[in-house]
Amino acid sequence: xxxxxxxxLLWMIPVVLGVLVIVFTLSEITPGDPVDNIVGVDxxxxxxxxxxxxxxxxxxxxxxxxxxxxxxxxRGDLGNSYSNGxxxxxxISHRFPVTLKLTLxxxxxxxxxxxxLGVLSAVKQYSWMDNITMAAALFFVSIPQFWFAxxxxxxxxxxxxxxxxxxxxxxxxWILPVAMIGIGNVGNLARVTRSSMLEIIRQDYIRxxxxxxxxxxxxxxxxxxxxALMPVIANVGNTIGVSLGGAVVAESxxxxxxxxxxxxxxxxxxxxxxxxxxLVVLAVTFSVVMLLVDLxxxxxDPRLKTEFQAKGKFxxxxxxxxxxxKGGAA
Amino acid sequence: MAKxxxxxxxxxxxxxxxxxxxxxxxxxxxxxxxxxxxxxxxAVVGMVILVLLVLIAVFAxxxxxxxxxxxxxxNVLSRPSLEHPFGTDQYGRDIFSRVxxxxxxxxxxxxxxxxxxxxxxxxxxxxxxxxxxxxxxVIMRIMDIFQSIPPMLMAIAIAASLGTGxxxxxxxxxxxxxxxxxxxxxxxVLSVKNNDYIESARAIGASSRRQLLKYMLPxxxxxxxxxxxxxxxxxxxxxxxxxxxxxxxAAPTPEWGSMLSAGRTLMRTAPHVLVFPGVAIMITxxxxxxxxxxxxxxxxxRLK
Numbered sequence: 039x040x041x042x043x044x045x046x047l048l049w050m051i052p053v054v055l056g057v058l059v060i061v062f063t064l065s066e067i068t069p070g071d072p073v074d075n076i077v078g079v080d081x082x083x084x085x086x087x088x089x090x091x092x093x094x095x096x097x098x099x100x101x102x103x104x105x106x107x108x109x110x111x112x113r114g115d116l117g118n119s120y121s122n123g124x125x126x127x128x129x130i131s132h133r134f135p136v137t138l139k140l141t142l143x144x145x146x147x148x149x150x151x152x153x154x155l156g157v158l159s160a161v162k163q164y165s166w167m168d169n170i171t172m173a174a175a176l177f178f179v180s181i182p183q184f185w186f187a188x189x190x191x192x193x194x195x196x197x198x199x200x201x202x203x204x205x206x207x208x209x210x211x212w213i214l215p216v217a218m219i220g221i222g223n224v225g226n227l228a229r230v231t232r233s234s235m236l237e238i239i240r241q242d243y244i245r246x247x248x249x250x251x252x253x254x255x256x257x258x259x260x261x262x263x264x265x266a267l268m269p270v271i272a273n274v275g276n277t278i279g280v281s282l283g284g285a286v287v288a289e290s291x292x293x294x295x296x297x298x299x300x301x302x303x304x305x306x307x308x309x310x311x312x313x314x315x316x317l318v319v320l321a322v323t324f325s326v327v328m329l330l331v332d333l334x335x336x337x338x339d340p341r342l343k344t345e346f347q348a349k350g351k352f353x354x355x356x357x358x359x360x361x362x363x364k365g366g367a368a
Numbered sequence: 369m370a371k372x373x374x375x376x377x378x379x380x381x382x383x384x385x386x387x388x389x390x391x392x393x394x395x396x397x398x399x400x401x402x403x404x405x406x407x408x409x410x411a412v413v414g415m416v417i418l419v420l421l422v423l424i425a426v427f428a429x430x431x432x433x434x435x436x437x438x439x440x441x442x443n444v445l446s447r448p449s450l451e452h453p454f455g456t457d458q459y460g461r462d463i464f465s466r467v468x469x470x471x472x473x474x475x476x477x478x479x480x481x482x483x484x485x486x487x488x489x490x491x492x493x494x495x496x497x498x499x500x501x502x503x504x505x506v507i508m509r510i511m512d513i514f515q516s517i518p519p520m521l522m523a524i525a526i527a528a529s530l531g532t533g534x535x536x537x538x539x540x541x542x543x544x545x546x547x548x549x550x551x552x553x554x555x556x557v558l559s560v561k562n563n564d565y566i567e568s569a570r571a572i573g574a575s576s577r578r579q580l581l582k583y584m585l586p587x588x589x590x591x592x593x594x595x596x597x598x599x600x601x602x603x604x605x606x607x608x609x610x611x612x613x614x615x616x617x618a619a620p621t622p623e624w625g626s627m628l629s630a631g632r633t634l635m636r637t638a639p640h641v642l643v644f645p646g647v648a649i650m651i652t653x654x655x656x657x658x659x660x661x662x663x664x665x666x667x668x669x670r671l672k
Contacts, residue, residue, distance in 0.1 A: 052513070053516050057517060064525050170586055177650075179657060185628060185646030187637070188646070189643075190485070196639070202647060279519070282520075286613075287613065313525065324516060325516040
């Protein structure tokens with residue numbers, strides 16, 4: 039068990055390095071000279087040279103990559119913005135908590151709604167409850183998030199004027215963005231919960247529990263849901279990934295000062311270090327989330343635990359929990 | 369699995385026997401799946417909508433009452449009327465016509481994205497599953513690294529780096545979804561790899577390529593087909609979101625997402641501009657999801 043956790047932790051190193059390689063490659067294939075974005079196209083040649091020197095753009099690619107990685111590892115330095123010369127990390131450290139809060143709260147809200155709905159429709163399979171829930175879930179996964187956000191704005195901010203259209207000043211401001219990011223997740227997670235629960239309640243041990251006279255509610259929640267939770271947990275990792283992407287869109291629509299808004303502004307300004315920085319921070323966050331989900335998975339599922347104890351040696355880390363979920367990340 | 373043959377399946381088997389008139393000879397799995405699909409009302413609804421959408425895309429120039437760029441400056445931002453069923457936008461263009469022409473963009477782009485992602489990802493996934501061991505290890509580790517960037521962020525980053533435009537958008541979406549497709553093909557191939565018929569193929573001297581292409585992939589097609597349907601739905605959603613963010617297909621083209629992007633400043637004055645392109649996206653995606661659900665249940669009846 040400990041060996042697995044250690045192995046899984048060590049695997050984070052190549053993952054983060056790989057992410058850095060991908061992000062760095064993307065910045066390299068961007069057409070145009072970055073100096074144009076630092077000092078402007080019509081700057082004097084001396085000025086351009088100075089900027090090139092200052093940002094280390096005159097060095098070969100591998101040296102720059104090494105410096106970038108070294109900067110991140112030793113000082114948490116993500117480079118300086120092209121447009122204002124400020125360290126990218128300063129801005130991101132302010133904005134990151136906002137994005138994280140937005141993402142996690144929408145996933146939490148989605149789980150709170152989706153789990154009971156999924157369980158209910160599995161237990162009452164083919165009832166009107168089940169039909170309505172599943173029809174709604176299908177609608178939810180089919181609505182384009184950004185359009186749903188626009189419609190929410192139209193109804194609640196423009197027509198009814200009960201909720202604010204932008205900002206993060208009050209708790210009311212979070213309702214619309216969380217609803218926008220959460221809607222697809224509710225649909226997806228409810229469907230996953232239902233099908234997982236349906237498989238579980240057909241198992242022999244559920245029948246045994248009922249036959250021995252156990253109360254139905256206890257059978258459903260203790261024998262059923264606890265076992266049906268595995269695929270749901272496996273899906274939560276992906277859901278958080280999808281929600282991080284959704285948060286970027288939400289931040290742009292509701293002008294929320296998060297990492298996503300920062301990245302999109304930077305893309306328009308061709309300020310690549312900021313895009314790169316935001317991408318690295320969000321990707322590393324996602325990797326950490328996947329790591330936690332993997333570990334949680336092994337802790338919760340006793341079958342996996344015994345597998346470790348029995349064999350000692352285990353297959354590659356990180357593979358089991360990437361359940362190809364419907365829609366979203368899949 | 370308590371019971372493999374559900375009453376539902378028995379009913380279908382009886383019906384099949386009656387229809388084919390071939391005594392006890394069972395229908396082919398494909399035909400069986402088709403019959404199950406036809407019995408699923410929701411799937412049929414999805415299928416009908418999809419066929420209609422394809423017809424609309426093909427005959428867009430006959431259906432649309434106006435051209436994509438026909439501007440009527442005397443009739444700017446007019447509400448929906450008999451003349452303009454969905455109203456007009458800020459340049460006096462007929463939104464109904466533009467939504468109709470939008471089918472010509474979203475469908476092909478969504479399909480191309482999925483095709484490319486499956487071509488690249490499927491290749492690696494099949495190889496990983498077929499050769500196993502080290503090849504599997506190396507390929508899937510690399511896919512893991514790609515997957516540690518959430519797909520939407522990856523697509524945004526690639527589009528930001530390559531620039532806007534349809535081709536770059538297709539590249540961005542295909543690359544960002546490629547690892548997930550590799551995983552699906554890998555698990556599909558793994559699930560049939562150890563069947564006896566594969567072993568007999570190997571025994572009679574079939575080459576690796578023949579084993580993989582002729583025997584494994586056709587038998588592993590079920591989950592892949594279902595996933596392709598869902599993937600097209602997701603790709604259409606991503607295309608429109610990216611265009612909305614200004615990273616996809618640019619303004620004058622009647623892409624649904626970019627139409628919404630152009631109309632977002634009009635929320636207070638002319639909300640009808642924002643409604644219809646979104647409804648078009650939703651209907652398309654809903655139809656694909658309905659059809660995909662039906663396909664999944666038809667190909668794997670145990671799930672129901």
